[in-house]
Amino acid sequence: MRIEIISTGDEVLSGKITNTNFSYMSQKLEDVGLSVHWETTVGDDRDTLLAAFKLAGSRADAVIVNGGLGPTVDDLSQEIAAQAAGVELALNQEWLTIMEGFFTKRARVMPPNNVKQAMLPSTAEMIDNPIGTACGFAVDIGKARFFFTPGVPREMKRMLEEQVIPRILARSGAPASIYLKRFHSYGIGESHADEMLKGVEDLDPAGGVKLGFRAHYPQLETKLTVRGTDMDDVHRKLAPIAAEVRKRLGNFIMAEDDRSLEGVVLAELTAQQGTLSVVETFTSGAIAGRFGHLHSAEQVFRRGVVVRQFTDLHAVYGLKDVHLAGAMTEEAAAAVARAAREQTGASHSLVSLIDLDEGADRIDFGGTIWTGIATADDVVVRRSRILGGREWVRLGAVEMALDCLRRKLQGLPVNERIDFERT
């Protein structure tokens, strides 16, 4: 099954828009065991579009075209699709009715140029778009089946998942059911995780499970793609392998599937009826910013404080007997964590106090990160040194803080060594 993706539009071709639609589509196809063979980006130009469609029709089995389904004159996908397929454009009455309903529901009159969106190649199969006026469609060009999708990301995503992928899978003769299981971890590099998970795929001797990774510092996503005859078969194959992955990656797994680290932290605090007070320095609000704006965080998030000089903490917390000038110490970090909790009456405090290296930014620029958590019962402080430039240290410190809090809330050790640390 050779798959090609054609991205269209002057804004993508000129680089005004980064082509995140393509990477999204390709990853979604990978997740169900399909691979993209070629990707082509062309502008809103009749000759180039026609050449691209004909070329793809000669070398691919399935082609997904993205963009060019809008109502304006530079939206050319239907017209060129008809030309490449050697058929006429015809009004699709079904889509016209759907579109008119779309506008009626919003108490608006449909502008006349929207009719263009219901003009499809006469041989096309209509593909539903439940959330927009751009009609998807499928048509044969050359030896390939072409699937036309809208450029608006949320419309493309829904159409890809609900309509296009099932059709491509049906054509590819792949097993009927495919499932993607994801684990999100912090603190393990990709090659280390690969080593830790050596052989897990073999727990399904039939080879129905494929292991993969996607690293986006500081997080790592571990993916299991499972194929089976039906969903029962998929879950039967997945269960022992997922259990083995959980066992081997252990405390490093922060969240699974669509959950996020910040979402887990918020859910744990909410479940424990906890509240939180945060203190930051160099991260300058980025720790609070990860979950303070989430829905229902207003019940949990008590206060965030940012200072850029440790000595400014005296003005916030007093702490007369605590030495805050010069380098941070474990004692001082613990005192700040205790004070932040006590001042706000929160059940938990989370502090991230960072001693940055001197001098200009550079690849071996580093920081010593003191992460502290206080509760009514105790205080833990963790010291970590991270190198890699100012931005690397900043991102690492944010994830470190949130993950330490997750571990504390889940009763796991806060001081487990991670791959990104230097001594």
Add this chain to the structure above:
Amino acid sequence: MRIEIISTGDEVLSGKITNTNFSYMSQKLEDVGLSVHWETTVGDDRDTLLAAFKLAGSRADAVIVNGGLGPTVDDLSQEIAAQAAGVELALNQEWLTIMEGFFTKRARVMPPNNVKQAMLPSTAEMIDNPIGTACGFAVDIGKARFFFTPGVPREMKRMLEEQVIPRILARSGAPASIYLKRFHSYGIGESHADEMLKGVEDLDPAGGVKLGFRAHYPQLETKLTVRGTDMDDVHRKLAPIAAEVRKRLGNFIMAEDDRSLEGVVLAELTAQQGTLSVVETFTSGAIAGRFGHLHSAEQVFRRGVVVRQFTDLHAVYGLKDVHLAGAMTEEAAAAVARAAREQTGASHSLVSLIDLDEGADRIDFGGTIWTGIATADDVVVRRSRILGGREWVRLGAVEMALDCLRRKLQGLPVNERIDFERT
């Protein structure tokens, strides 16, 4: 001049990496008046690479290939370039010597497989990479000149700007000098700015200046691409048009060229020997996070406070006589701004207090944003209503706060209406 870009690598093709190298390259070419005609992404596969090189060599005048110059077995660009050009690979002694020096300088021994990086097609022109071991090169394939660049972004960027673009410009017969002037604004939409700047290009009757935009909410970038016989000619053409753009966009211009809004705010505060105290609610640290981590911000940034419920401000600032339960008011916002400044002794305070709409996130979800700034002399409060969903409101509020502070520091009106506001 038909230009094609070929992006190589399994990680890009599979969507594991978003292809920001391509959008960067395409924009840089646009900035000097060149346009990309096709973009193709292929994986690390000999047959596909060869087909892509031959196809591009048959339809383009200049081709930029990105990636595949590394030392590992899946880096195939030199090998397939030689094959497509019909020549042998040959050791480039000059690059081998440079590479050995690269390792010696870092007190390391060059691993044997790095020798591969000095193997170039025998007819290739070497292109210098001053910051890495991947050697760039140019070679003819078909009727096109191919330029091979490394996948590492900072190496690609430097090579593109210093080596590749000048060579393509020389071949295209374009005027010797091209310059890109950029203006960054907040508060004007792209079509409005286009209207405001109608006719500015015509101030150079020879047509040497091209106007363009790049919108990335909430900011808009206005670009002038100027061509001339030499840099004196360019600057002579640019001067009256840049002055006209400044006049028409007026107070909305926050920064020019490589400067950023947060950089301008920090520079103004530093120049005025000012200090800053920030109070946030729904933005949850994102305002402080835009500049608190910048170099030298530690001299200016005095304190940031985040709360998610207005009533929690009583615990921070007292304000017994100020009513903070229920909806925010101008009086209460002013009182918080005054208190935040007085408590820290900062010269300026910046507060962003947001009344969010009720209910779930949706496309017409909105927020009423109260932005306040206090100085020793006065307090200003600005009320704005922004719709477009939780994330849109959050991003809009951050930019609103920073831009109001910029205006205050520059003596400009803080209450000028923007395009994104609803009443």
